[in-house]
Amino acid sequence: MPPECQLFGTLGCHLCELAEAVLMPLVEHGLMVELVDIADSESMFETYGLRIPALRRVDTGAELDWPFDTEQVVNFLG
Numbered sequence: 001m002p003p004e005c006q007l008f009g010t011l012g013c014h015l016c017e018l019a020e021a022v023l024m025p026l027v028e029h030g031l032m033v034e035l036v037d038i039a040d041s042e043s044m045f046e047t048y049g050l051r052i053p054a055l056r057r058v059d060t061g062a063e064l065d066w067p068f069d070t071e072q073v074v075n076f077l078g
Contacts, residue, residue, distance in 0.1 A: 001027070001030065002030060002031045002077045003057050003058060003060070003077060004034070004057075004058040005031065005032065005056060005058060005077075006034045006035075006036045007020065007023065007036065007053055007054075008038050008044065008051075008052055008053060008054045008055075009037065009052045010037050011037065012036075013053065015066055015067075016053040019053035019066055019068070020035075020053075022068065022073065023073065024067060026073060026074070026077075027068065031077070033055075048076070048077070049067070052066070054066065055068065055073065055076070057077070062078045
């Protein structure tokens with residue numbers, strides 16, 4: 001079973017929408033992804049404001065910055 005992840009982004013972010021599209025086929029196969037809006041937290045905005053979208057593994061804290069494709073995500077999760 002793949003690890004649970006968080007996708008950091010914000011509303012109106014075109015790159016975040018592209019990242020979600022990359023992740024959707026994996027979500028359909030069991031990947032759990034929580035969408036986290038960085039606008040909800042000043043500290044998250046400071047950390048991720050210039051990096052979004054960013055994918056984070058909940059179990060290890062490892063992060064994968066955009067741009068990424070499906071193969072890179074699979075390798076990141078493996």
